Amino acid sequence: MESSTHGRLQELAQFLRARRARVTPEQAGLTFSGRRRTPGLRRGEVALLAGISVDWYTWLEQARNIQVSTQVLDSIARALQLDANERNHLFMLALQQLPADLTPAEGEITRTLQSFLDQQGTSPAYVSDQRLTIVAWNRSASLIYGKYEEMTPRERNSVWRTFTSPYVRRMLQSHWESHARHRLAQFRACYGKFVGDPWWTELIEDLSRASAEFRAWWPQHDVLNGPEGLKINHHPTAGRLVFEQISFSVMDQPHLTVTINIPSTDDDTVAKLQKFLVEGTAVTP
Known part of the structure; x- marks a missing residue:
């Protein structure tokens, strides 16, 4: 066994024992009765809770070079x-790759992140999840792109909106494609x-029916991954509004992506937005 593999498996074993x-x-x-010689759970109890054999789990804690599935690792997690951070660490040690992120509850963002969005002022800013559904936004984004607060989760999905919303087509005009x-x-x-996954399958089927x-x-x-740049x-x-788009992941919520559309300084976009945010009301998309 290569020394790097041996070291990784030893780290995995120690991590499992510590957790x-x-x-x-x-x-x-x-439930249990009597005194226990070791703190925490026994190996057999972890195996029982995870729905795997005691031998299989024991081999992991013994740093044996065995093949484990993502389902087994999720059960152990x-x-x-x-x-979330510990789960990612477990997958990296066991499989040398990150797991597919668990889909969080709808609208799950921190107050700090919402405050960050609100402080972007004339820059429309929003947070999307791994389904590309917008789960949080600031006032500027709502005024420019539509009343997110009145939309269903399906309507806030940026792929669904792109292909089914006449408002989005009018907003983008020749840039829509x-x-x-x-x-x-x-x-x-x-x-x-x-x-x-059933959610993805249903959306793909619905989009296939709705959009040629x-x-x-x-x-x-x-x-493709990454922001769109000029928008x-x-x-x-x-x-007419011109933006430069930047996107980044949230460190403690890596399933979320923050997107900020920064008004271009090469035209009068900032002035238009300042006036609109004072006087304007959101249009219905």
């Missing part, structure tokens, strides 16, 4: 009550983590 010692039977929902292809390629890249462009482009398998919108009230 097992941290969880009490009471926290795991188990739940049994040991690992948080490049935007739509870019958004679809992002969606395809995200879908790679969730192939076969989606039907034609989806089989091309274009894949030109034609708002029905504020007029």
Whole structure:
């Protein structure tokens, strides 16, 4: 066994033992009586909670070079009550790759992150999840792009909106196709983590029925990550708006992506937005 593999498996074994010692039977929902020689859960209890054999789990704690599936690792992560960072660490040690992120509850963002969005002022800013559904936004984004607060989760999905909303087509005009292809390629890249998941399957089927462009482009398998850069919108009230787009992941919530559309300084976008934010009301998309 290579020294790097041996070291990784030893680290995995130590990590599992440390996390097992941290969880009490009471926290795991188990009942017990009498004194225990070791803190936390026993190996057999972790195996029971994870639905795997005691031998299999024991081999992991013995740093044996065995093949484990993502389903087994997810079961162990739940049994040991690992948080998102610990779960990622477990997958990196066991498989040398990150897991597909668990889909969080709808609208799950921190007050600090919402405050950050609100402080962006004339820069429309929003947070999207790994499904490319917008889960948080600031007032500028709501006024420019539509009343997110009145939309259903499906309507706030940026892929669904791109291909089905007449408002989005009017806003983007001649730039719609490049935007739509870019958004679809992002969606395809995200879908790679969730192939076969019912939510994704249903959306793809619905989009295929709703949009001829989606039907034609989806089989091309274009894949892309990253922001769009220059973005030109034609708002029905504020007029032509030019933005530079930047996106980044949230450190403690890596399933979320923050996108900020920064008004261009090369034209009068800032002045238009300042006036619109004072006087304007959101249009219904």
